[in-house]
Amino acid sequence: MIKALIIEDELYIRKGLKSMIDLLDKDIDIVGECESVQEAITVTKACKPELIFLDINLKDGIAFDFLDEVKDLNFKVIFITAYDQYALQAIKNGAIDYILKPVDIDELSNAIDKIKDIPLENKEHLAIVQQQLVHKKKEHLVLRLQEGYQIIRFDALMYCKSDKGYTTFYTSDNKSYLASKPIKDFEDQLPDELFIRTHQSYVVNLKFVDKYDKTGYIFLNSGVKVPVSTRKKEEFVSRLLS
Incomplete structure (x- = not known):
């Protein structure tokens, strides 16, 4: 034993x-x-x-x-x-x-x-x-919520929005999950090849980007409008074109 x-x-x-x-x-x-x-x-x-x-x-x-x-x-x-x-x-x-x-x-x-x-x-x-x-590749994020743990697959996570120390995760099945931590605590867990920080309050999955408006907004294929800050614009456009 x-x-x-x-x-x-x-x-x-x-x-x-x-x-x-x-x-x-x-x-x-x-x-x-x-x-x-x-x-x-x-x-x-x-x-x-x-x-x-x-x-x-x-x-x-x-x-x-x-x-x-x-x-x-x-x-x-x-x-x-x-x-x-x-x-x-x-x-x-x-x-x-x-x-x-x-x-x-x-x-x-x-x-x-x-x-x-x-x-x-x-x-x-x-x-x-x-x-x-x-080299063990992870395909999901695990959120610790009040009621327990929630698994969110990276390929289903459209974007994250941070507000006053909380982060909301929006998924492609029209669900959302609120975690009591700022977005910076989760950013390193998201694969770079899929996600990009577009604004101090937003991280977006490039897979769901439908259009970028030169006025400074991303439109996701769900219709959601997400801002791109001036500081992040060049990096975002470069990632989008590549």
């Missing part, structure tokens, strides 16, 4: 993850659950797990604070997070895999199989897996 620890600040996610692990029946023994950095440090040093399922944002800090404190211990890490922008930092900290929330049981199964094939001493094998993770 592989001794494992779940470090996650949301109780319902810990319960759901534990249920999936039990259902998969892959000889994983959950020896503890933690919701904060300090608790995780204490439990990890006491239990010495071989595997940790690790969330990024914890009650009193972030996962990398925890990893800095226990870097002398030997364990494998599978990151489970709602934020794709942390992937490279996770890899640099020795992650075997990372899974975006909401957790898909098939992805979880594959990640567990992967860690079983990699001895901690085999640095060369680990480096190959980490390189594969760098």
